[in-house]
Amino acid sequence: MESTGSRLGLSLGIIALAAPIVALGLFIGTFAITAVEAARSNPLAGATFYTNPESTARVAAAAAAEADPDSADTFTLARLADQPAATWLVPERNPMDTVRSDVAGIADAAAAAGQLPVFVIYGIPDRDCGNFSSGGLSETDYPIWVESIATALDTRAAVVILEPDALALAQQCGNVPQRVAQIQQGVAALQGTLATVYLDAGHSDWLDAATTANLLNQAGVQNVRGFATNVSNYNDSAAEQAFGEAVSALTNGAHFIVDTSRNGVGSNGEWCNPTGRALGATPEATTDDGLRDANLWVKEPGESDGTCNNGPAAGEWWPERALELAAAAGW
Template sequence: MDSTGSRLGISLGIIALAAPIVALGLFIGTFAAPVTSAAHSNPLAGLSFYNNPDSTANLAAADAATADPDSAEAATLARMAEQPSAIWLLPEKYPMDTVQADVAAIADAAVAAGQTPVFVIYGIPDRDCGNFSAGGLSETDYPTWVASIATALTLTPSVVILEPDALSLATECGNVDQRVQQIQQGITTFAPTLATVYLDAGHSDWLDPATAADLLNRAGVQNVRGFATNVSNYNDSAAEQAFGEAVSALTNGAHFIVDTSRNGRGGNGEWCNPTGRALGTTPEATTDGGLRDANLWVKEPGESDGTCNNGPAAGEWWNERALELAAAAGW
């Protein structure tokens, strides 16, 4: 595995597939014109992001409270669990026969709470090029699965991050044309929905801005709000700001979001469970009118990146590391 890549620690479990998207018609289209990168108003401003009660952080906090409700560990994990993080949609966890209903239930719960859910679509064929987060669907099933997710989000405002690492890994994996086409198809599928969509652009310690921008432009970033950086990585916010601005300048002013879940001390050149890192800025939309729309916890910070540096399997909750990240951040 290339140490410059931002591999993702995500739980890999049950495998499956979903129903095709229904015809949405001109009525839906009038409600859901895609937000273009040229738009200056921040669609995330003022939003409260959804805190999934079934997140690994919430489950870990509940376990700690049951074991010893007065402990420092329980207090720290409870504080971590209060932070909304993205919901990763993998076909292994959200299979094709249930994904539409599952996502609709999450969206409904978010609406009831007065919050906006953040979803990560992560089921592309040959996901992660066979590395720690290997998996994904077949070429035939993948578009159907994505369409089912889009159907569930047709009339519910949401934030959607499309396929972390897919474009950035494409040059290494030799499948650029295929990845570009798959992302283009995803953009088209989400166009009739109320989702604010961001394509993944890697991060500042991986691709140079010109390469990242070229991939984004080919994939159709002009047809969505913008791009995401630092997903599941550790680079500090200043580095990602500079990277995001440089990429934006080459993508007709596309806006961006930054994963700040574990970037409180910046990176150290490692992407897989590096030691000495810290929690970063908590999730919140920006208010300065700049190109950066929000700091989000895209990666749940207590989840392992993979079986490296003595970590558990990718996506499993790692209590010791979660507490280390919090302590390093001064929590």
């Protein structure tokens, strides 16, 4: 396994060799691109995001088509499954001995399709602090697991969202120093890879912008592309835009993405399987020069948040709720 240090050393060497060429290029009239312009450019611009054929939505749509191929519900589920959503990497499904090959296989399939995969790394120790999505790895195994993911992405492009809720929950869980250090480990492992990385920042109805920015700065947001908001939540895009801009202003202009999978009518204040919600904007990179890089479906819309409001276990497919979300969005 190639170490993070060797990746970083190689990158610094390439930068040093390229410096004279870059300096010459700056003099080439209208073709020159300044460092500031390069920093503003959206690395996700023009990307088509990957639709994983093994996603829960795809599996559910295939089962519906086999059972009742001509029903309206089957058509709706098929349309839902056609939307690209993130692949969540969890040690329960992607253990230490297979996670590298799992990631490489998905990333290679995405590249063959001309698409960009989105991964969520979700295996931090004491994950979710014993709530519906509890679990995670030991403090010894976690950095090794993340390093395996990083190694798979050394030569493969991807979007990575690092550890939903980990920083935002840290104060409540009483483990801020540990969580910050663990996210720092993830940042260090992923630096030098081809991944575009966003640290999870909670959402607009959780911690205030100043507290969120402080945690992100401690965790190393300056060493990645930026942060993600609204992951697995329901807040409307206007609220997340304002929150993202406020956090960005306190993190030296970090860019952000928004999970729009279930925010079509905003939030009613509940986070766990609330009724009356709707699908949001479909996944797409932004086309302007703003701070928001993309709308993504980080949470698969038809998956349960947990055993609340009559839902199945967290992460399990819930066809009735998937259809309700689609209907409320006018699908």
